[in-house]
Structure formats: structure tokens, C-alpha cells
Amino acid sequence: xxxxxxxxxxxxxxVPPFAVDRILFEHEDRGQCPHLxxxxxxxxxxxxxxxxxxxxxxxxxxxxxLVAIVSxxxxxxxxxxxxxxxxxxxxxxxxxxxLYPGGEVFEVGDPPVDGSGSMKLRLIDKKSYATxxxxxxxxxxxxxxxxxxxxxxxxxxxxxxxxxxNDLDAIxxxxxxxxxxxxxxxxxxxxxxxxxxxLLEATHIVPREKxxxxxxLSDVFAFGGVDINSQPYVTAPIGSAGQPMVAxxxxxQDLKNACxxxxxxxxxRVVLCDNVDIILRDLDLxxxxxxxxxxxxxxxxxxxxxxGALKNAGWVVWEPSPGEVLGVNDPLLTTACRxxxxxxxxxxxxxxxxxxxxxxxxxxVANAHKALARLGxxxxxxxxxxxxxxxxxxxxxxxxxxxxxxxxxxxxxETLERVAETLERLRAEAPRLTRLLGDAATKALADLAKxxxxxxxxxxxxxxxxxxxxxxxxxxARSSLRQVFVAGNxxxxxxxxxxxxxxxxxxxxxxxxxxADAGEPQSxxxxxxxxxxxxxxxxxxxxxxxxxxxxxxxxxxxxxxRLNKRAALRASNRLAPEARRRLTGWEDNCFPPESRMAPxxxxxxRGLDGFDKIAREWSWSRRISVPVADDGEETCQxxxxxxxxxxxxxxxxxxxxxxxxxxxxxxxxxxxxxxxSGLASGSRIVVRxxxxxxxxxxxxxxxxxxxxxxxxxxxxxxxxxxxxxxPAKAQFVARALAKVGVHxxxxxxxxxxxxxSLIGPRSEHDIHAIAEAFPVRGRTKADWQACCDAxxxxxxxxxxxxxxxxxxxAERCGRVLFEPSDTELAVDLGIGVVWILEVASIxxxxxEFPSSYVNRLHWLDLEWRDRLLASPIxxxxx
Numbered sequence: 009x010x011x012x013x014x015x016x017x018x019x020x021x022x023v024p025p026f027a028v029d030r031i032l033f034e035h036e037d038r039g040q041c042p043h044l045x046x047x048x049x050x051x052x053x054x055x056x057x058x059x060x061x062x063x064x065x066x067x068x069x070x071x072x073x074l075v076a077i078v079s080x081x082x083x084x085x086x087x088x089x090x091x092x093x094x095x096x097x098x099x100x101x102x103x104x105x106x107l108y109p110g111g112e113v114f115e116v117g118d119p120p121v122d123g124s125g126s127m128k129l130r131l132i133d134k135k136s137y138a139t140x141x142x143x144x145x146x147x148x149x150x151x152x153x154x155x156x157x158x159x160x161x162x163x164x165x166x167x168x169x170x171x172x173x174n175d176l177d178a179i180x181x182x183x184x185x186x187x188x189x190x191x192x193x194x195x196x197x198x199x200x201x202x203x204x205x206x207l208l209e210a211t212h213i214v215p216r217e218k219x220x221x222x223x224x225l226s227d228v229f230a231f232g233g234v235d236i237n238s239q240p241y242v243t244a245p246i247g248s249a250g251q252p253m254v255a256x257x258x259x260x261q262d263l264k265n266a267c268x269x270x271x272x273x274x275x276x277r278v279v280l281c282d283n284v285d286i287i288l289r290d291l292d293l294x295x296x297x298x299x300x301x302x303x304x305x306x307x308x309x310x311x312x313x314x315x316g317a318l319k320n321a322g323w324v325v326w327e328p329s330p331g332e333v334l335g336v337n338d339p340l341l342t343t344a345c346r347x348x349x350x351x352x353x354x355x356x357x358x359x360x361x362x363x364x365x366x367x368x369x370x371x372x373v374a375n376a377h378k379a380l381a382r383l384g385x386x387x388x389x390x391x392x393x394x395x396x397x398x399x400x401x402x403x404x405x406x407x408x409x410x411x412x413x414x415x416x417x418x419x420x421x422e423t424l425e426r427v428a429e430t431l432e433r434l435r436a437e438a439p440r441l442t443r444l445l446g447d448a449a450t451k452a453l454a455d456l457a458k459x460x461x462x463x464x465x466x467x468x469x470x471x472x473x474x475x476x477x478x479x480x481x482x483x484x485a486r487s488s489l490r491q492v493f494v495a496g497n498x499x500x501x502x503x504x505x506x507x508x509x510x511x512x513x514x515x516x517x518x519x520x521x522x523x524a525d526a527g528e529p530q531s532x533x534x535x536x537x538x539x540x541x542x543x544x545x546x547x548x549x550x551x552x553x554x555x556x557x558x559x560x561x562x563x564x565x566x567x568x569x570r571l572n573k574r575a576a577l578r579a580s581n582r583l584a585p586e587a588r589r590r591l592t593g594w595e596d597n598c599f600p601p602e603s604r605m606a607p608x609x610x611x612x613x614r615g616l617d618g619f620d621k622i623a624r625e626w627s628w629s630r631r632i633s634v635p636v637a638d639d640g641e642e643t644c645q646x647x648x649x650x651x652x653x654x655x656x657x658x659x660x661x662x663x664x665x666x667x668x669x670x671x672x673x674x675x676x677x678x679x680x681x682x683x684x685s686g687l688a689s690g691s692r693i694v695v696r697x698x699x700x701x702x703x704x705x706x707x708x709x710x711x712x713x714x715x716x717x718x719x720x721x722x723x724x725x726x727x728x729x730x731x732x733x734x735p736a737k738a739q740f741v742a743r744a745l746a747k748v749g750v751h752x753x754x755x756x757x758x759x760x761x762x763x764x765s766l767i768g769p770r771s772e773h774d775i776h777a778i779a780e781a782f783p784v785r786g787r788t789k790a791d792w793q794a795c796c797d798a799x800x801x802x803x804x805x806x807x808x809x810x811x812x813x814x815x816x817x818a819e820r821c822g823r824v825l826f827e828p829s830d831t832e833l834a835v836d837l838g839i840g841v842v843w844i845l846e847v848a849s850i851x852x853x854x855x856e857f858p859s860s861y862v863n864r865l866h867w868l869d870l871e872w873r874d875r876l877l878a879s880p881i882x883x884x885x886x
Contacts, residue, residue, distance in 0.1 A: 039341025
């Protein structure tokens, strides 16, 4: 696979496949490198395209990181022979080097290499250094010694023992000795180092040829960032002072100089990314980078609509068909990369997909839909933009309709009482709409109320939709078919579970977000998934070969129209054979033959435009206004982040909110601090209610006791006392640290200076470098070591606190945590209430805000907040 010869320009980055055929994935079932991964690596390293590239996959989560790892292995395999030859010439007198694998540290002597080709080393313990203790290393052993920023452990006069093979050596087919000094950075990644590190640990890439494993790949795979001078530096393994195999920047601005500076060879590097927003925020810069280096974006199917903007900017956009994703006879083994595994599973299900539709008929619901669509058609008048009571009314009408359309059995008790209260309110306030929107809007609202009332009070035990869902569930219960029932939100899922239980079924309903972790169902029956964003998450990635959509006529019309639109968009991103060969570097025989089916004609649902307008486009975010700073008040640039419901936050670039990420099983997750650039629609943020102190710190204090925690904070703050307090001086600090051998990007240092909650830099070596570059009068080495120790203890406390918070959230909420909802979620942890907020959207442009206004939760409706806060989730684990 992928061995076809492709002619190319010698000025382009062209790396033939080698390492990719020498690796296995040791995860659940030990398997070879899948066709899809080989394909993406070939695009990254062998394409003949000179334009920027976007590859659309069913899921892109973690794809750029895994492609970066394998691409870096390929590049090192090609570069290593020359790198070993040139390495001795890179050594200079005074450079510290460490011997692999023990890490003993020496100093390169003067001259570094003598006439015989041997390297001169000086022992750096105090006694030997004073007496100029020297050792010599034979030429063939020089590559055993890696440039390092470490001082310990001190090298001795013990014999140098030949280093054992590690996983990296076995994959490369020759020894690299864990030496980052032999690396020439070819692969750049726009993302976060923390996520990359987690994927590197989780994938368990092993050599195909078994060796006596002492060191896994993740321990010797050098990765890092790019410093202020555009030079790549290593952050892991700690102490390495060569170049990283993958250099990572948070966004394109971080990688700009590493791509465009004159001292960087053109066509020598590839930039990989799987975050569409990073590219869209800097589309012009992405184009400039693509003129000099290769740039490849991996986008999930949920971002398919953004392909138009990329095409207009000159990008080559390709969405592989299911057959192109799966290749020929490629077994569906797992890699632990979520995007790769889900994409292959999705392609397998979609190869022969035949979506089915189960239509239900209820005249009252049909009338309610028509009335709501008419109401949506009347919303063109901008004069109601600041009429908040109108927004409240529209929100009530929309919520009532969706609730009605989702009923599996008629409402009773308190639910029916709430419906009656809403109907009374709609009827009472409908006449007020005449002045603003005319008689048509008033009549539409009245007709909506009438239709819902008739449906809610009708003589039936089960609704038409409930009858169809029940029939399917009873059939599935009697067969061996593994059918999964999916609802559009938390409320629908909870009602479905109660409905099944009342009818004597053990069937459980799941939310759309749980589908990816539901194994491989043979069939999926979906109902009440009308929200466009929820529907898109349902079908991308495609969950099963058999899909049934259950709904009323207007819902079926909507589902058909959206699926047809999706099919047309996918077809528009197909490539002709010659274009595919040029993009992938592969010949046609590397792909299975496929029939090119024309996309179905798009069917527009009746009233869908007006319906979508009121259901999606009418947004509470219109209420947000940027406040004016008081005289003398500081201001700063911040980006507005909208949450599902009626809340928002203006976040600065340096702010790192606590983000909840889903785990491997439904209801599980982890909490971690993620910057603004790492947020996207659907991200879930944890915010403490009514306090400035974050919940992690509160839990950490309770673990260590407040006095002990305060003492640790005081000791750990020494590094901050040494540095300037002005974030604008980040470049000055970066230059000062570079003089003592530590290279950090100025944006990393800016985060140190601006983020007052930051415990400390990640590396202890950074702390000692700060001590050397910015000495504090009266502070000794012991004080600085105490600072390092306190930072380590605080980090350990915060990790424990994060784990405890995760357990508390799982205990209180169970799978509710990650289910779609139309509101913010208040959770009583027993030690305080926190909000779980789902990001709805992030504005493209930053605004100037008063400093007192940023990085805080704001509400568009305090009564709404108070209602949610009055009944927080405390014990709802499911």
C-alpha cells in the first residue's frame, strides 16, 4: 500500500514510506498501521499539491497528533544517516551532553573533536573540574551523547557501555540513542503539547520486530515547541537540548517564524492541524505559510460546511469516500486515536447505509409546526431586537413546541400544569406582538397554543411517536438485533427511559454524545433530534449501517433535507482520479473500485426555513453589549464565548478555564485547564458559582489544610517575584532565559506573567534558569529548591483535586454530564455549587472590555439563572 512511485520536485518535502511498515499498535488487539493512517501520512509527506490541503474525515479528534508522530518517524528514518555524520560538527566547547541511557552529564571539551575524530569530555564534579579531569570518546560513540540542559547525574570515569535498543531504534532500523541532537525538526503541529503527550502515551506504537523492550517509544520521542527566535526546542524528554521530532504551537502565530523566517529552508517542513478554528482565525497567515511550507488540516465531518471558505481561499479540499477511508482488506483494529478509529468505524457503517424513516401522524403537532414556522417567517423586523419580552415569549413558544413534539405519552401531573401555565402566558401576551410584528405573528402564536393544548389534553395513553418507538423497542427486545435508541437531549432521554420502564422494557435510551462509546450497534433508532447541531452530531461520524429516523411528517421532511444536503456537500468534496493521485501520492490500485453515485436532489422541508429561523437563528446572544470602562479603569482584549442557555463570558487569551473532557465510557471524564485557543463548540466548562476562587483550589486546600496550602503557595511564588509583572515584557524575559540556555516561546512566557493562578513553569529546569537570569537578593539555592519542591507538591495536590472533582461530578451527574441540554447545568457538589456550561459559539473578533468584566460568567437573564440554581443536580447518577 502506498509503494507506487510518484515523481516530484526535489525542492519539495518528499519522504518515502519506511517506518510506517515497521510499526504495530499495541492496543486491545495488536494490529498493523491502518490504511487510513498510511494515507494521511502519505498526504503529509509525499503530496505533489502546492496548495494548502484540507482532508475531511468522519472524526478528526487526535488525528493531527497521530499523523505527526508517524510522519516524524518517517522523517527521522530518512534524515538519520546524514545526521549522524554531521553531528560531531555541531558540538561546541562548554556544551553539556548526557550519555544514553543512564543520563550521566559531561561537558564538551576544547576542542570538541580532535584530529582522530574522538570527542573530548570534561568531568564536571567540583574536584575533577578543578583538575581538568578529561575523558575521550571514540568517533563511533559520539552519537551516544545527547546535548542537555541538565547538570545531574554527574558523569564519572566508569566505562561507557553500548546503549541497548529502544522502540524508536527498532522502528528506525538503526540506533538514534534517544539523542535529540540527531533530529532535524520537519513536523510542526498546531495544537497543545498536553494533548499531544497524552496521545503519544496512549497509542502504544511498538516495532513490528520484537526486541527486548527497555524503553517505550513515548519515553524517547522528543517533542516540544518553538521559541522566540523560531528555533524548535524540546520539552520532553526533560533535559533534552536538541530539536524535537514534533514542534507544537498553540496556533499559527506560534509557528509563523518557524515556517517563514529566512533561515528556515522552504519546503522543508509540514504543518499539521485538526482544529478548524485555528485555521479560520488566521486564514491569511495559513495561506502565507502554505506558500513556503506544506500545511495540512484534518477536519471532522461536523465542520464540512467550512470547506467552502477554504476552497474560496485556494485550498484543496478532499472528503474521502468510505471505500477510500477503509482501503482494501484493512481489518478494523484499534489505534487508541479516537479520530482514526471512529472514522474507520463510521466508514464501515456508511458503505452500505440505508437510512429508514418511520413517519408518525398527529394533526395537532402538524398544526403546531406550521404555526411556529409562520411565527419564524415574521421575525424579519429588526425593531424587536432589543424587546427582551419578545425574546422571552419566543423562547417559551419554541420550548413548548419541542417539548410537545417529543412526548412519547401525554403530559400528566406537574408536567401538564407547566404546559398549562405556558399556554396561558402565550395567549395573554400574543396581542402585544401585533404592534411589532403584525396580526400574522399574533395569530401564529395563538394557533400554536391551540394546537399544543389539543394535543396535550387528547384522549390517548401513548402518542403516535410513542407508539412507533415502543413497537421498535418491543421488536428489538425479542430479537438478537443490537438496536440502540437515541434521543436529542437529556430531557428526551430521561423521558424515554421512564416510558420504556412503564411498558415493562429493560431498554435504555442514550444521548447522541454517547453513541461514539456505544460499541458498534447494528441499528440506531433516533427520535427527537430536531436541533440542527444535535442532528449533525448524530450523523457525523455515521453510527451504524442501519439508521431509523422516527418522527412526525415535518421531522421526517427535515431529516431527509438535511441528509440530502449532507450528501451533496460530501459529493462536492470528491476528487477525480488524477487529482487524488496528485494529492495522496498513491496510484488508483491502492484504493478499492467504487461506483460514483450522483447525490440525491435536495428536498426542502415544508416551512423549514421559517422553522430553522426561530429554532436556531433567534439567539439570546443578541442581548450582549460591550460595556464602557469607567474613567481610569484598565481595559484588555477579550473574546466573547457564548454558552448554551443564557450565559456568556469574555475570555482573554491568557485565561485557562477548567474544561471537562469525556472519558472512555459514558459518564466518565477528566477536568483540565485549557486556553481559549483549545475551546470549540461543544466544549464543557466547569465554573464555580458565586466565588472568585476556582473549585480545584478549594478542593486542594481542603486536602492539604488551608494553612499548609497557603505556605506552599508562598514558597512557590518565588519564581513570580523574580520576573517582571508586566506581560508586555515577555520577549525581554525570553531573551534573558535564552542566554542561560532555556528557549521558550514568548507567548508561553506571557502566560507565565499574565496568569496569576499559574502555580509555576512546568519544568524544574525553567525555575533554575529564572533564578540564574533574574536573581533575587537574599535568596539562596536552598530557597529556589524549596520553590521547586513547593510547585511539585502543589501540582500533586491539584491533580488529586482534579481527580476528586471528576469523581464528585460523576457521582452527582453520571452520564448527564455530557448530554446535550438547552440550559446551563447547576451541580451541588456538597462543597459548593458549580455550573457545567456547554460552549455554543466563540466570536471571531476580540473586543475591548473593562478588566473587571473579563474571565467571569455573565447572565442575560438573572431570573433564568435563579430558577436553575434553585434546583441543582445533587444525586442523579444514571
